[in-house]
Amino acid sequence: MGLGKLSFTALKGVFSKPATRRYPFEARPPIAKSRGRIHFDDGKCTYCSLCELKCPPDAIKVDRQGRVFAIDHLLCILCGACVEACQKGSLSMDAKHGEPWTEKQKLSWHTEAPPKPSGDAAPKA
Amino acid sequence: MMIENQPLETVEPAKIAEYAAAKRAGGWRLVQISCTSLADAFELTYSFDKDYALQNARVIQPREGAPLPSITASYLAGFTYENELQDLFGVRLSGLALDFKGQFYRLRAKTPMSEPHVTTKPAAKPAANPTPGN
Amino acid sequence: MGARTIIPFGPQHPVLPEPIHLDLVLEDEKVVEAIPSIGFIHRGLERLAEKKDIHEMAYVSERICGICSFTHGMGYCTAIEAVMKIDVPERGHYLRMIWSEMSRIHSHLLWAGLLADGFGFENLFMQSWRLRERILDLIEETTGGRVIFGSCKIGGSRRDIADDVMARLLKELASLEKDCHAITDTFMEDSTVAKRTRGVGVIAPDDAIALGAVGPMLRASGVASDSRSLGYALYPELSFAPIVEKDGDCWARTAVRVREIYQSFDLIRQCAAKMKPGPVDVKVSGNPSGEYWARLEQPRGEVIYYVKGNGTKNLERYRVRTPTFANVPPLVHMLKNIDLADVPVIVLTIDPCISCTER
Amino acid sequence: MSFFKKSPWLLHYDASSCNGCDIEVLACLTPVYDVERFGIVNTGNPKHADILVITGSVNEPTREVILNLYNQMPHPKVVVAVGVCAATGGIFRDTYNVLGGVDTVLPVDVYVPGCAARPEAIIDGVVKALGILETKAAALKAGAAEPAAVEGSK
Numbered sequence: 001m002g003l004g005k006l007s008f009t010a011l012k013g014v015f016s017k018p019a020t021r022r023y024p025f026e027a028r029p030p031i032a033k034s035r036g037r038i039h040f041d042d043g044k045c046t047y048c049s050l051c052e053l054k055c056p057p058d059a060i061k062v063d064r065q066g067r068v069f070a071i072d073h074l075l076c077i078l079c080g081a082c083v084e085a086c087q088k089g090s091l092s093m094d095a096k097h098g099e100p101w102t103e104k105q106k107l108s109w110h111t112e113a114p115p116k117p118s119g120d121a122a123p124k125a
Numbered sequence: 126m127m128i129e130n131q132p133l134e135t136v137e138p139a140k141i142a143e144y145a146a147a148k149r150a151g152g153w154r155l156v157q158i159s160c161t162s163l164a165d166a167f168e169l170t171y172s173f174d175k176d177y178a179l180q181n182a183r184v185i186q187p188r189e190g191a192p193l194p195s196i197t198a199s200y201l202a203g204f205t206y207e208n209e210l211q212d213l214f215g216v217r218l219s220g221l222a223l224d225f226k227g228q229f230y231r232l233r234a235k236t237p238m239s240e241p242h243v244t245t246k247p248a249a250k251p252a253a254n255p256t257p258g259n
Numbered sequence: 260m261g262a263r264t265i266i267p268f269g270p271q272h273p274v275l276p277e278p279i280h281l282d283l284v285l286e287d288e289k290v291v292e293a294i295p296s297i298g299f300i301h302r303g304l305e306r307l308a309e310k311k312d313i314h315e316m317a318y319v320s321e322r323i324c325g326i327c328s329f330t331h332g333m334g335y336c337t338a339i340e341a342v343m344k345i346d347v348p349e350r351g352h353y354l355r356m357i358w359s360e361m362s363r364i365h366s367h368l369l370w371a372g373l374l375a376d377g378f379g380f381e382n383l384f385m386q387s388w389r390l391r392e393r394i395l396d397l398i399e400e401t402t403g404g405r406v407i408f409g410s411c412k413i414g415g416s417r418r419d420i421a422d423d424v425m426a427r428l429l430k431e432l433a434s435l436e437k438d439c440h441a442i443t444d445t446f447m448e449d450s451t452v453a454k455r456t457r458g459v460g461v462i463a464p465d466d467a468i469a470l471g472a473v474g475p476m477l478r479a480s481g482v483a484s485d486s487r488s489l490g491y492a493l494y495p496e497l498s499f500a501p502i503v504e505k506d507g508d509c510w511a512r513t514a515v516r517v518r519e520i521y522q523s524f525d526l527i528r529q530c531a532a533k534m535k536p537g538p539v540d541v542k543v544s545g546n547p548s549g550e551y552w553a554r555l556e557q558p559r560g561e562v563i564y565y566v567k568g569n570g571t572k573n574l575e576r577y578r579v580r581t582p583t584f585a586n587v588p589p590l591v592h593m594l595k596n597i598d599l600a601d602v603p604v605i606v607l608t609i610d611p612c613i614s615c616t617e618r
Numbered sequence: 619m620s621f622f623k624k625s626p627w628l629l630h631y632d633a634s635s636c637n638g639c640d641i642e643v644l645a646c647l648t649p650v651y652d653v654e655r656f657g658i659v660n661t662g663n664p665k666h667a668d669i670l671v672i673t674g675s676v677n678e679p680t681r682e683v684i685l686n687l688y689n690q691m692p693h694p695k696v697v698v699a700v701g702v703c704a705a706t707g708g709i710f711r712d713t714y715n716v717l718g719g720v721d722t723v724l725p726v727d728v729y730v731p732g733c734a735a736r737p738e739a740i741i742d743g744v745v746k747a748l749g750i751l752e753t754k755a756a757a758l759k760a761g762a763a764e765p766a767a768v769e770g771s772k
Contacts, residue, residue, distance in 0.1 A: 019389050019649040023738050024745065031396075033403040033418075036736075056315040057702075057709040074705040074719075077733035079318045079409050084417075093403070098731040100743035102750070104705070104721075127490035128341045131552055154484075155471050156554075157580040159565050172552060172563070177489055179552065202471030202588040212298075230298035230617070231679035237714045242309060242575045270683055272662070277632050277640065278680065299679050300634035303713040310712050319709060325638025325734055369641065372648075388648035406638040406734045614637045 030095035035078045037094040038071060042109040044090035045069055051082035051091060061108075070108035073098055133170075133181045138193055141171065141184050142220070145196035145203075148173050153180070155196075158206035160214050162241045167216050171196070186216060197222035205229075213238040263291075268602065270299050277613040281606075285599060293594035293602075295587055301617040308577035313339060313547060313568075316577065317412055320564075323579060324615040325406045326369060329362040330557045331579070332411035337491055338553035338564040339413050345543060351415035352493040353534045358401070358408060359492075360523040360530070365394045366558035367516045367523075368439075370610045371446065374513065377607040378455040386442050393435050397428055415540025429531055436524045443517045456509035460593040460605040463507060470588040474560015475515040476609055480507035486556035497529045509608045516610070546572050557582055559610045581615035624755075625657030626748055629667035631687055634716065635674025638734030639701035643671055646744075651737045653744065664690040669747055671740075672724075675703040675710055676717045688724055689767045694754035696727040696747045700740055705729045724768055 021028055030036070047069065049062035059075035060082060062068070083091045136144050145155075156172040156179065169184040186193050195218050196203045208229035210216040215236035264285045270278030278299040284292040307319055320335035321328045333355050340347060372387035395405050401420050402408040410417050420428070446452055462472065467480040477484050478501060485501035487494045502518045504511035547568030555562050560582030567576040586609045593605050632640045646653045647660050661667050664687045676684065688697070699720045702708035707718045720726050727750050730743035758764065 019392075020652045020655070021650055022655075023651065023741055027738070031399050031403075033401070034399055035403040035409065037731075056311060056318045057711075072706070073731045074702055074729055075708060076731070077318065077322070077407075077702060077709050078404070080403070080417075081315075081318070097736045097739040097742075100739065100746050101729045101731070102727060102746070104729065127495070128344075129489065129552075129554070149469075154468050156561075157552075157563050157565075157585075159576075159578045159580070161567060161576040170565070177484075179554070181552070200471065201469060202585070205584060205587050225296070228296060230301050231296070232298065232301065232715060234714060237303060238306060270680075277637065278683070299677075299683070300632065300674065301677065301715050302634055302675070302710045303715040304710060307710070307713050322636045322638070322709060322733070325636045325641055328636075328638065385649050388645065389650060392645070392648075392650040404734075405736060406641060612637065614632075614635065 032095060034095040034097075035080055035093050036097040037073065038076055038078070038082065039092045039094040040069060040071065040107075040109060041090045041092070042069065042111050044088045045109075045111070046088055046090075048087070050085045050087065054081045054085040056081060066110070067112070068108055068110045070106055072106045074101070074104055129179060131179050131181060133183055136171075136182045136184050138184050138186045139191065141182070142194040142196055142198065144182060145171065146199040148180075149199040151175070155200040155202055158203065158210065160210055160216065160238075162214060162239055164241050167210075167214060169193075169210070169216070192217040192219040194218075195220040195222065212236070215239045262286075266599070277611070279606075279611065279613050281594070281602075283594070283599070283602065288599050290594055290597050290599055290602060293591055295591060297587075297613070297617055299617070300614050304618050305577050305579065308574040310573075312572040313574060314413060314543075316574065318409065320579075321407055321409065321411070323581070323618055324612055326366050326612060327362060327557045327559060327562075327615065328406060329358050329408045329411065330555055330562065332408070333359055333492075334553050334555040334557075334562055334564040334579075335566070335577075336411050336413050337555065338551050338566040339547055339568075341551040341553060342547040342549045342566060342568055343413075343543070343545065345414055345541060347415050348538045348541060349493065350419070350534060350537045351539045353530045354416045354418075354420060354539060355411060356492050356494065356497075357420070357527050357530045358398075358410060360526045361394060361398055362408070363523045363558045364520055365391055365398065366610075367520050368394065370516060370558075370607075371442065371513075374604070374607045375446075375452075377603045378452070380451065383442060383445055383452075390435065390438060390442065393431070393438075397431055400424060401428065412540065414543040415538075417540070419539050425531060425534075429528065432524060432527060436521065439520060443520065446513055446517055452513075453510060455601075455604055456513055456608075459509045459601050460597065460608060461506070461508045462589055462593055466592060467507070467589060470592055471585045472560075472589040473582050473585045474556070474558075475512055475519070476560060476586050476589060478502060479504045479511035479515045481505040484561075486554050486561045489554055491553070491555055496533060497526055499526060509604055512608045546570050547574070559583055559612055559615070560586065579615075579618055581612070581618070583609065583612045583616040586611075587616070624668075624751075625659070626668040626751060627659045627661045627666050628653075628669045628671055628744070629661055629664050629687065629691070630671045630673070631680075631684060633672050633674040633680040633684060633704065633720065634677045634710075635701065635703055636734075639673035639704070639732075642734050642737050643673060643700060643740060646737045646740050651741065653741060656745075656748075658744065664688075665692065667691050668695055668751060669744065670695060670697045670724075671700055671744070672697065672704050672720045673700045675707040676720055676723050677715045678717065681717060681723050684720070684723055685768060693764045694751055694758055696751045696754070697724050698728045698730065698743050698747050699726045700730045700743065701735045702731060702733045705731065708733060 153173040161168040204223040212230040268281040282294040321332040368391040375383035548570040550567040563580040565578040
């Protein structure tokens with residue numbers, strides 16, 4: 001390597017921005033499409049269990065009668081098949097990655113059935 | 126998209142070594158050996174390639190009976206595939222140039238792919254328990 | 260003649276992030292024989308086809324290997340599409356080709372870094388991986404994942420690339436291509452790299468064919484064989500020629516991969532120029548019945564997906580023959596009569612991907 | 619987060635991962651993420667290591683290797699399971715050669731979710747493990763007995 005090229009490289013190193021992202025002190029803005037974590041919005045869910053059917057690692061369990069949605073984030077492979085399957089928009093993909101855990105947890109949500117406008121008895125809880 | 130033409134011919138188990146030797150002399154390249162477990166036999170496919178043309182040879186090897194002749198005399202590369210056949214499927218082979226005697230793969234169960242195909246979804250999934258709360 | 264010693268190499272070894280075990284038989288400093296034994300990360304995912312349906316298997320296929328993940332998904336889908344006679348829309352094919360070339364760039368840069376680390380050129384390792392992060396950012400922006408793309412499905416692509424993202428991608432790729440020259444020039448011209456790679460691990464063209472070498476291994480020995488010439492996806496629409504070197508040593512294999520990085524940049528530009536707006540996928544219904552051997556070119560070489568459907572939603576047989584599996588016999592051949600110090604370099608120049616090999 | 623008193627060294631082992639998480643663990647050490655800022659060094663020697671980072675689910679041959687590596691590490695030590703395969707077996711837990719997550723063999727201190735886990739997530743996990751490491755170190759200093767070596771049960 002010639003002396004000219006050597007000094008050019010050295011100067012470039014001195015004046016260019018460092019390549020390092022100073023995570024966790026500064027997080028970079030998330031990329032919109034990033035598949036970070038499945039987000040569940042229990043207000044919209046009708047507990048149809050389509051997501052359970054489509055989930056390749058069987059990380060989602062839905063109890064249609066009891067109106068319970070449960071997801072194991074330590075099984076979820078973040079493929080997004082459930083988000084595509086969800087008709088009501090209650091599942092979405094969060095761009096932020098999941099937190100590390102010290103214990104295994106399964107997250108579940110339970111909602112009371114909304115009052116039916118007509119006829120049918122409310123499903124058993 | 127182009128769908129490849131993939132001719133398939135049937136070869137007797139005892140003749141496969143000669144078949145492979147002829148292919149080698151003809152300048153063909155060994156592409157792969159695959160195996161499917163059937164109820165009473167193993168369905169093996171040897172694929173060869175020459176100038177981007179694929180030729181498959183199908184061998185039906187009965188579970189019992191004479192061991193399958195190895196093709197490692199003509200294609201040394203066959204030893205990985207043939208050891209795989211031995212370790213995963215339990216196909217018995219004769220004349221292997223490099224025989225690991227079942228030590229090529231380190232497995233929990235012996236010959237785990239030997240059982241024929243079953244289509245069953247496991248009933249009890251060890252997945253999340255739907256318990257209310259949290 | 261010295262006494263024979265057996266040195267175990269692996270499974271946990273600083274040179275390789277993945278476990279492979281070699282028993283090296285040594286006579287003084289010379290390796291006289293190498294006996295491989297694999298299976299440390301054998302999962303048995305071919306048998307998973309019995310439990311997961313054909314659409315779920317696309318996700319499983321991607322997870323055969325985290326480096327060539329996109330091509331695994333694409334190969335599986337290509338095989339199923341051939342059995343089911345599904346016509347993927349043109350834009351779907353172009354998107355697949357763009358992503359598969361992007362994954363080739365990221366894989367080759369990753370490998371270049373590992374090789375540099377293998378012969379102790381720490382700085383080059385760091386620089387290669389610094390550039391690789393830029394292509395990963397582009398992959399993340401278009402697919403949402405860094406190493407597992409999750410963008411291929413039976414019948415087309417799961418995502419589209421918007422025009423403004425595409426323009427930005429091409430601009431960034433052009434700047435990345437310029438920056439790549441700094442590291443690839445070092446690989447090609449630096450005397451220390453040449454000292455470790457020239458004339459090491461030579462494999463003759465005849466041996467390469469007889470031992471079943473594929474991909475850059477075979478091309479570095481002077482055999483022009485590139486599965487992209489088979490005409491899967493829409494590769495016949497693009498102009499390209501297999502990259503061939505003639506020496507067959509570690510340096511030639513490095514040169515093939517380095518030149519392929521630039522070829523991939525060119526192919527992405529060609530795809531972007533030819534792409535027209537339109538649908539990216541078709542609806543798939545029914546189950547496959549029949550068999551097909553799909554052959555694709557991965558960063559590491561020719562890969563084969565054999566699918567056999569029996570009309571149910573589960574495949575009867577799913578088999579993957581990955582490039583590293585085919586490159587194990589040439590590796591064993593090359594590891595004869597060499598110095599012990601050259602073992603890591605030779606192992607790395609086949610670009611080993613053990614999780615592919617063992618599935 | 620405060621600065622750490624020690625410079626923790628890290629040992630990485632791929633139990634039966636698909637390579638995705640391994641590459642991301644390695645990516646943490648390269649310029650863009652650079653965990654060496656925290657004094658973390660990737661070592662190949664278990665006797666120098668404080669943190670055992672395991673990617674991928676456990677199968678029969680790697681079970682012994684993991685136990686061997688873990689028992690060679692000096693106390694105090696922490697285990698970080700990176701990715702969903704290391705946590706539970708992930709999508710591969712139904713396959714014939716997979717035993718399950720790392721916790722079937724070793725006590726795991728931190729689980730990092732993701733498939734593949736991102737470098738940011740891995741850094742978060744390692745930082746969390748450092749906290750646990752300091753607690754364990756303090757307990758050892760205060761006179762707690764060293765935990766016994768983990769035995770493999772067949």
